[in-house]
Amino acid sequence: MLNLEVNNQIIQAKKGDTILEALNKNGINVPTLCHIKGMLPSGACRLCVIEQKETGKLIPSCSYPAEEGMQILTNSPKVNEARKTIIELLLADHPDDCLFCVRNKNCELQTLAESYHVRERRIRGKKSDYHLDLSSASIVRDQAKCVLCGRCVRVCDEVMGVSAIDFVNRGSDVIVSTTFNKGLNTSSCVNCGQCIMVCPTAALTEKSHFPEVIDVLADPKKRVVVQYAPSITVSIAEEVGMKPGKDINGIINAALRKIGFEGIFDTSFSADLTIMEESAELVDRVVNNGQLPMITSCCPGWVKYAEEFFPDLIPNLSSCKSPQQMMGAIIKSYYAKVEKVKPEDIFSVSIMPCTAKKFEGQREEMTQNGISDVDAVLTTRELVELIKFYGIDLEKLEPELADSPLGMRSSAGKMFANSGGVMEAAIRTAHKTITGKEMVKFQVPAIRGTKGRKETKLQIGDLELGVAVVSGLANAAELLKEIQNGRKDIHFIEVMACPGGCIAGGGQPINTDEDALKARMRSIYKIDENDSIKVSHKNTEIIELYDNFLEKPLGHKSHELLHTNYKERDVLL
Ligand code: SF4
Ligand code: SF4
Structure with missing residues (x-):
C-alpha cells in the first residue's frame, strides 16, 4: 500500500492505482467527462485535474499513477477555477435547451455546471451550427x-469492435463523425446503443417511438398490443425508486393495462418458442452434418455485425427470428385468428432493452404479406417515460398476469436476459430431444456471469458438445476469427452484442452501475431457481401453440413465420 497526503490528510492507495482511482476508493469524487471505469484513461477532458502541492502544477488524476508520499489538493482555488472554466467553455458552445432535452436532469454536463456553481454566462462564443x-x-x-x-468513440472501437464513429478534422474543427461524415445509416454502426450509455449529454440518443405509440393508443380503430423483453422486469426498479434488480413483472403487466394496451405479452414466451425452434435446428445440424458451429441470431446488433464483418459465417447463423420478431409474427397470425382481428388492425408494440431492436423491427425480412411483425419498439427508458406520462404510480399497483394465449413462460425463456441464458435454455431442450430425458441438474455454471467469453464442453448422451458464449462484439470477433482459422471443437455459440447481455443493453436506464447490473443478473437466476417450469418444452401455452397452429418445430408454418435469412451488407468502413 502507498501513503498519499490529500488535502492535508493521509489516505492509502494500492500500488498501480491512478490518483483518480485512489481518490474514488477513499470517498473523494473527482469530476471527469472522458473517463470510463475499467478502461485505460484518455485524459481528454482535463476536468479531473488536481494540484501538486509542492509544485503548484495541475495534473490529470485519471492518467497519473498514485505515488508514495505524494501531496495533492483536490479542491484548491486553482483546481476549482480550472474545472469551472472548462465547464463554462463547454457551455459556451452548447445549446441552451435543457428544459426540452431528453437528458434534462440526467446530463453530466448539467450536473457539473450545478456542482461548480456556474450561475452566469461569463464566456460567450459563437454556437456551432450542426444538423x-x-x-x-x-x-x-x-x-x-x-x-x-x-467515450463513444472508444466504446464503439474497443468494446464493440465496430469503429463506426471517430474524431474527424483538426483543431477547433474537430467533431465526432462517421466515414465521409455521412449519415449513421451508411456506416458500420450496428445500432447497439452502447455509445448512448456512455455519452454524458444528449449528443447520442435513441430514435424515439414514444409519440407514435401515444397517438395509436388513442386510436379506437386499432388494437394496440404490447410485448416486453425478459430483462425489462428486472431493469426499471431503480428508475421508479425501488431496489435495483427487483423483479416487478406483475406490476408491469398492471401498468401496461392501465396505460391502455389491449393485449399484454411477455417476450419470454416467444423466447421459449425460439428455444423450441433453435434447439431443433441445432440437433438437426449436428445429426445431419449441417453447418457448424451454429450461432444464435437473437441479437440484432450481432446479426448486422455478422452481415458486415463476417459474411462468410452467415450460413452458421441460426435461421430463427429473434423472440421479438417471433412474438410479432405470432401476434399477427395466431393471435389475430383467435381474437378474430385483422392483422392490419393490430398495432404491435415491443418494449426492449435494446436500441438495435428498432432497426430489427424495420428490416424488410421481418414482414408477412407486406405487414410488419412489429410496428414500434420502445426502449426501457421510453417505458419509464410512458409510465410517467400516464401518471401511473407503480407503488400503488397490485401485480397482474400477462394475457393468454402467449403470456406464459418458463424460466428458461426468462434467462434470455443474461449473457449465457439463451445457450443454457437451448441446452436444456436439446438434451431432452437428444436423450429423451431431462437434465439431472439444469444449471450450467461455466456459462453464467458477466465475463466477456465463456466456454465449456457438455456431455449430452453420446455427444460431446462444445459451447461458447461471448458478449461485447470485440470478444465475438476474437472467437470468430478462431473459427475462420479452422477451430472445430465448438458446436454452438451464443453472441450478444452488449457486454453482459440484454440486462446491460443500449436501451436500458443510463448511469446503471456495476452493482445494479449484477443485481439484475442475480434476479434472473433467482427466478430460474424458484420457478417450477424450467424448460421451454414444458410451457403449456407453447405446447398448445404447436398443437393448434404450428404443428411442429421446423415445420412448414414455423418456416413461414418464425425463420428468416440474412445476407452480406455493404457499408462505408
Ligand atoms: S450504436 Fe454501437 S455500433 Fe453504433 S456508433 Fe454506437 S457504439 Fe458504435
Ligand atoms: S457524442 Fe457524447 S460520448 Fe461521444 S464524444 Fe460527444 S459527448 Fe462524448
Whole structure:
C-alpha cells in the first residue's frame, strides 16, 4: 500500500492505482467527462485535474499513477477555477435547451455546471451550427451537444469492435463523425446503443417511438398490443425508486393495462418458442452434418455485425427470428385468428432493452404479406417515460398476469436476459430431444456471469458438445476469427452484442452501475431457481401453440413465420 497526503490528510492507495482511482476508493469524487471505469484513461477532458502541492502544477488524476508520499489538493482555488472554466467553455458552445432535452436532469454536463456553481454566462462564443443525424433507425446524433469527450468513440472501437464513429478534422474543427461524415445509416454502426450509455449529454440518443405509440393508443380503430423483453422486469426498479434488480413483472403487466394496451405479452414466451425452434435446428445440424458451429441470431446488433464483418459465417447463423420478431409474427397470425382481428388492425408494440431492436423491427425480412411483425419498439427508458406520462404510480399497483394465449413462460425463456441464458435454455431442450430425458441438474455454471467469453464442453448422451458464449462484439470477433482459422471443437455459440447481455443493453436506464447490473443478473437466476417450469418444452401455452397452429418445430408454418435469412451488407468502413 502507498501513503498519499490529500488535502492535508493521509489516505492509502494500492500500488498501480491512478490518483483518480485512489481518490474514488477513499470517498473523494473527482469530476471527469472522458473517463470510463475499467478502461485505460484518455485524459481528454482535463476536468479531473488536481494540484501538486509542492509544485503548484495541475495534473490529470485519471492518467497519473498514485505515488508514495505524494501531496495533492483536490479542491484548491486553482483546481476549482480550472474545472469551472472548462465547464463554462463547454457551455459556451452548447445549446441552451435543457428544459426540452431528453437528458434534462440526467446530463453530466448539467450536473457539473450545478456542482461548480456556474450561475452566469461569463464566456460567450459563437454556437456551432450542426444538423441532427436522423438517418439511423435506432440512434440520433446531435453534434451540437457533443463535448468531444471521446467515450463513444472508444466504446464503439474497443468494446464493440465496430469503429463506426471517430474524431474527424483538426483543431477547433474537430467533431465526432462517421466515414465521409455521412449519415449513421451508411456506416458500420450496428445500432447497439452502447455509445448512448456512455455519452454524458444528449449528443447520442435513441430514435424515439414514444409519440407514435401515444397517438395509436388513442386510436379506437386499432388494437394496440404490447410485448416486453425478459430483462425489462428486472431493469426499471431503480428508475421508479425501488431496489435495483427487483423483479416487478406483475406490476408491469398492471401498468401496461392501465396505460391502455389491449393485449399484454411477455417476450419470454416467444423466447421459449425460439428455444423450441433453435434447439431443433441445432440437433438437426449436428445429426445431419449441417453447418457448424451454429450461432444464435437473437441479437440484432450481432446479426448486422455478422452481415458486415463476417459474411462468410452467415450460413452458421441460426435461421430463427429473434423472440421479438417471433412474438410479432405470432401476434399477427395466431393471435389475430383467435381474437378474430385483422392483422392490419393490430398495432404491435415491443418494449426492449435494446436500441438495435428498432432497426430489427424495420428490416424488410421481418414482414408477412407486406405487414410488419412489429410496428414500434420502445426502449426501457421510453417505458419509464410512458409510465410517467400516464401518471401511473407503480407503488400503488397490485401485480397482474400477462394475457393468454402467449403470456406464459418458463424460466428458461426468462434467462434470455443474461449473457449465457439463451445457450443454457437451448441446452436444456436439446438434451431432452437428444436423450429423451431431462437434465439431472439444469444449471450450467461455466456459462453464467458477466465475463466477456465463456466456454465449456457438455456431455449430452453420446455427444460431446462444445459451447461458447461471448458478449461485447470485440470478444465475438476474437472467437470468430478462431473459427475462420479452422477451430472445430465448438458446436454452438451464443453472441450478444452488449457486454453482459440484454440486462446491460443500449436501451436500458443510463448511469446503471456495476452493482445494479449484477443485481439484475442475480434476479434472473433467482427466478430460474424458484420457478417450477424450467424448460421451454414444458410451457403449456407453447405446447398448445404447436398443437393448434404450428404443428411442429421446423415445420412448414414455423418456416413461414418464425425463420428468416440474412445476407452480406455493404457499408462505408
Ligand atoms: S450504436 Fe454501437 S455500433 Fe453504433 S456508433 Fe454506437 S457504439 Fe458504435
Ligand atoms: S457524442 Fe457524447 S460520448 Fe461521444 S464524444 Fe460527444 S459527448 Fe462524448
